[in-house]
Amino acid sequence: MTEATKATKKAHCPTCDGERTCEVHGTIYKPWDWEDRQYGYSANGGVDHSLLECRGCETVFYETSSWSSEDIDRYYDAMGQEQYEHPREITTYPKPEAKTKPVWFNAMQKADPQLHNILSQMYVAHDNQANILTAIGLRTALDRATEVLGIDPAKTFDEKLNELRGGGWIGQTERDILGVVTDAGNAAAHRGWEPDSREVSELLTSLEVFLHRAFIVGQKALSIKSSIPAKQKRLAAAAKKTTP
Ligand SMILES: [Zn+2]
Incomplete structure (x- = not known):
């Protein structure tokens, strides 16, 4: 999903304003680390940056998918064991055309x-x-x-x-x-x-x-x-x- 330029993935196309199959033209992953030595506190995470093209309308757009050690979803698996994962926050640019203004x-x-x-x-x-x-x-x-x-x-x-x-x-x-x-x-x-x-x-x-x-x-x-x-x-x- 990250390497091949002709790979596809589902993403929110800003023109169609909905989830579409998109061609991945390129992806780069940037990890980050943060540490507060004084309080012995640290956090880390990463961001996938992708250049995508909608297979429907051919709009080219940019998507970030990020995670952080601070953001944790806990759940119990079938065995009753507590598990956790880091949810991904996904943002696309440009944003879909706003449709909130009233007609008048x-x-x-x-x-x-x-x-x-x-x-x-x-x-x-x-x-x-x-x-x-x-x-x-x-x-x-x-x-x-x-x-x-x-x-x-x-x-x-x-x-x-x-x-x-x-x-x-x-x-x-x-x-x-x-x-x-x-x-x-x-x-x-x-x-x-x-x-x-x-x-x-x-x-x-x-x-x-x-x-x-x-x-x-x-x-x-x-x-x-x-x-x-x-x-x-x-x-x-x-x-x-x-x-x-
Ligand atoms: Zn589209």
């Missing part, structure tokens, strides 16, 4: 370029499993969104959320969920709390639902409202407004 994401550019920029960086953090930075990004995006909606930036997060509720942008349930987004962002920013990926996904979904309603559906709803004629004779003029 580009429309946010028009709503507010700064909010769009914050969200864009938040998605980069999210796609790289940087959960602390994602949580901070969610809170920053929520903060900017309230400002765009005309809420005084000097107010506290609690006051801002109450104003969103008071203004009819959100209901009580959403207010509570977005409260969790701000608390999570605060905890991540000030106490280094790291939400797990499931928690981050839930927080992200809550913010997306709010943004979608406030900036995408809300805008459309308002333009529909403005096109609903108050009197029959204004119908023609109002209908023109529906397509800006």
